[in-house]
Amino acid sequence: MQRTLAAAAAVIASTIVMSVAVASADHGSVTGTVTAKGVRTSANIVLSLRAPGLTVTPPKKPIEMDQKGMVFLPFVLPVVTGTTVKFLNSDPLPHNVFSPEGKYNLGTWPQGDTREYTYKKPGVYTQLCRVHTEMVAYVVVLDTPYFATTNASGQFEIKDVPAGTYTLVGWGERLKKFEQSVTVEDGKATTVNITMAR
Ligand SMILES: [Cu+2]
The missing domain is CATH 2.60.40.1120 (Carboxypeptidase-like, regulatory domain)
Known part of the structure; x- marks a missing residue:
C-alpha cells in the first residue's frame, strides 16, 4: 500500500515538474x-x-502565389529558405513569372496550370510577368x-x-x-x- 502511494506521489511530482517546464517554454x-x-x-x-x-524548416507543402485579376496575390510573400512556391494562374488569359534576381523564368502558362520554384538562398526576389509589365510581387526568403x-x-x-x-x-x-x-x-x-x- 505504501509503495503504491509512493509511486502515485512520484507520478504527481513528475506531472508538476512537466507542467512547470511547459509554462517556462512560453x-x-x-x-x-x-x-x-x-x-x-x-x-x-x-x-x-x-x-x-x-535554423529554419521549410514547409512540406508548397506555399501558393496566385495571379488573379491581373495582380499577384499576395503582393509580398515571406518564406523561409528552402521553401517551394507554387505559382497559380486564376485568370482566363496567359501569365508569366520571371525574376531578375533569381535569374529564373518559369514560362508563360494558361489558367489552371501551375509552376513551382524552390528558393535555396535568402534574399528578395522580384516577381514579374512578361505579358503584363505592370504586374509585380516579391518573395522574401528568410534564414529565420x-x-x-x-x-x-x-x-x-x-x-x-x-x-x-x-x-x-x-x-x-x-x-x-x-x-x-x-x-x-x-x-x-x-x-x-x-x-x-x-
Ligand atoms: Cu501576367
Missing part, C-alpha cells in the same frame, strides 16, 4: 507599428528577427523562422519567439532597409514602433 513576442514615409502604404512590410545559429508582415495599419506581431537578443530587420518595397537590436523575454511582448523611409 515564448515572447515582438509587436509594433511601422510608419512608412514617402510611400502610399505601411502595409506589406516584412519584419524579421535575426540571430546567429537560427521569426517573421511577420504589416497589415493595412502598419501593425505587426512576430509570435512565439524564444528569449534572447535579436536584430529586427525591416524590408518594404522602395524603402531603405531597417535594422534595430531588440531583446525578447519569455512570456512578454516587446513593443517596437518603427519609422521607415525611402
Whole structure:
C-alpha cells in the first residue's frame, strides 16, 4: 500500500515538474507599428528577427502565389529558405513569372496550370510577368523562422519567439532597409514602433 502511494506521489511530482517546464517554454513576442514615409502604404512590410545559429524548416507543402485579376496575390510573400512556391494562374488569359534576381523564368502558362520554384538562398526576389509589365510581387526568403508582415495599419506581431537578443530587420518595397537590436523575454511582448523611409 505504501509503495503504491509512493509511486502515485512520484507520478504527481513528475506531472508538476512537466507542467512547470511547459509554462517556462512560453515564448515572447515582438509587436509594433511601422510608419512608412514617402510611400502610399505601411502595409506589406516584412519584419524579421535575426540571430546567429537560427535554423529554419521549410514547409512540406508548397506555399501558393496566385495571379488573379491581373495582380499577384499576395503582393509580398515571406518564406523561409528552402521553401517551394507554387505559382497559380486564376485568370482566363496567359501569365508569366520571371525574376531578375533569381535569374529564373518559369514560362508563360494558361489558367489552371501551375509552376513551382524552390528558393535555396535568402534574399528578395522580384516577381514579374512578361505579358503584363505592370504586374509585380516579391518573395522574401528568410534564414529565420521569426517573421511577420504589416497589415493595412502598419501593425505587426512576430509570435512565439524564444528569449534572447535579436536584430529586427525591416524590408518594404522602395524603402531603405531597417535594422534595430531588440531583446525578447519569455512570456512578454516587446513593443517596437518603427519609422521607415525611402
Ligand atoms: Cu501576367
